[in-house]
Amino acid sequence: GTFSMIQCGTLLNATDGGTYKCKVALHERLDAKSSLTFSGKCLPAHIPVQRLRGLGLLDVRYKVASFPLQLEAEKEAPMNLFKPKKPYTGKIVSVDRIVGLKAPGETCHIVIDHGGNLPYWEGQSYGIIPPGENPKKPGQLHPPRLYSIASTRYGDAFDGKTASLCVRRAVYTDPETGKEDPLKKGICSNFLCDCKPGDEVKITGPSGKIMLLPEDDPNATHIMVATGTGIAPYRAYLRRMFMEDIPTFKFGGLAWLFLGVANTDSLLYHDEFLGYKKKFSDKFRYDIALSREQENRQGGKMYVQNKLEEYGDEIFELLDNGAHIYFCGLKGMMPGIQATLKRVAEERGENWDEKLSAYKKTKRWHVEVY
Numbered sequence: 001g002t003f004s005m006i007q008c009g010t011l012l013n014a015t016d017g018g019t020y021k022c023k024v025a026l027h028e029r030l031d032a033k034s035s036l037t038f039s040g041k042c043l044p045a046h047i048p049v050q051r052l053r054g055l056g057l058l059d060v061r062y063k064v065a066s067f068p069l070q071l072e073a074e075k076e077a078p079m080n081l082f083k084p085k086k087p088y089t090g091k092i093v094s095v096d097r098i099v100g101l102k103a104p105g106e107t108c109h110i111v112i113d114h115g116g117n118l119p120y121w122e123g124q125s126y127g128i129i130p131p132g133e134n135p136k137k138p139g140q141l142h143p144p145r146l147y148s149i150a151s152t153r154y155g156d157a158f159d160g161k162t163a164s165l166c167v168r169r170a171v172y173t174d175p176e177t178g179k180e181d182p183l184k185k186g187i188c189s190n191f192l193c194d195c196k197p198g199d200e201v202k203i204t205g206p207s208g209k210i211m212l213l214p215e216d217d218p219n220a221t222h223i224m225v226a227t228g229t230g231i232a233p234y235r236a237y238l239r240r241m242f243m244e245d246i247p248t249f250k251f252g253g254l255a256w257l258f259l260g261v262a263n264t265d266s267l268l269y270h271d272e273f274l275g276y277k278k279k280f281s282d283k284f285r286y287d288i289a290l291s292r293e294q295e296n297r298q299g300g301k302m303y304v305q306n307k308l309e310e311y312g313d314e315i316f317e318l319l320d321n322g323a324h325i326y327f328c329g330l331k332g333m334m335p336g337i338q339a340t341l342k343r344v345a346e347e348r349g350e351n352w353d354e355k356l357s358a359y360k361k362t363k364r365w366h367v368e369v370y
Helices: 049-054 187-194 228-243 270-279 304-310 312-320 333-347 352-361
Strands: 002-007 010-015 035-038 041-044 088-097 107-113 125-129 145-148 162-168 200-207 221-227 254-261 284-290 324-329 365-369
Touching: 088 187, 107 187, 125 162, 125 187, 145 162, 145 228, 162 187, 162 228, 221 228, 221 304, 221 312, 221 333, 228 254, 228 270, 228 284, 228 324, 228 365, 254 304, 270 284, 284 304, 304 312, 304 333, 312 333, 312 352, 324 333, 333 352, 333 365, 352 365
Parallel strands: 221 254, 221 324, 254 284, 324 365
Antiparallel strands: 002 010, 002 035, 035 041, 088 107, 088 200, 107 162, 125 145, 125 200
């Protein structure tokens, strides 16, 4: 791999042609203002190599042996092992901003140590209980906020002891003054994005079945549609498909990812996905919709539904042949997407309601929006 290091204003380049070991220290003798730059993103210099890889910013590895393999033994996904009245207390491993300076808002990749005590499957969610008292129910904890897990069951360190979340800091800006109102900020997202390594976090779950990755047919086609942090479960899917070496799951199908964000600086795990596209071009397709930088065919903003429309015929042919399709992100994405799919179906002379009913009946239509 190749990396660039800024040390006291001097740019140093290093290439070793191989894979960095986790013991490599990048932080030695760097002052507090030094930084590492990868793909236009500026990160603190103390970040160790394994975290850079976990963020998809350094030499994506493929077919990594993950342990413990007993996590493959269960026949059913774990459900609600810890509940709101008795949550599990995990610890923050790291919190990293993963968007560029021109992105609207801040999105963080957050790794939590659960010690192997809170196992989950790809496509599930954790509930996070922020500290403090529920203002609507004095004396009680806040209700848990659900976050889709952005790592496989083995976590970013491949040891089965951590889980990763992709969290956008929720803030409210007064339309008249243009200033943020701290009284209306998202309690849980701000808590998570402000966490430091070692901080404790109360967790419930795991929960959710609708987004579980079906593995009964390793040669199936999976069409994944995301807006913003809705990318989380798909990162988990793709790491399981392409990054990990799992004896019981050898993916031989097609994974097609559609991601909609505001601009280039807002792309999440982009380098990781580009690595899959380069290495597994016959099994992975990746299309992005940048609403503030691209135009659709009609000259308007490019949203994820416009990108789906570009490939409408191909998508319907894949669905007719048994493909699964997933949607994850803000709930406001679905009306536009469904209207687009309905229009494409009608242009093909097909009944959209009948097709949608068939997708749901065969459990190939997966929606998780918030």
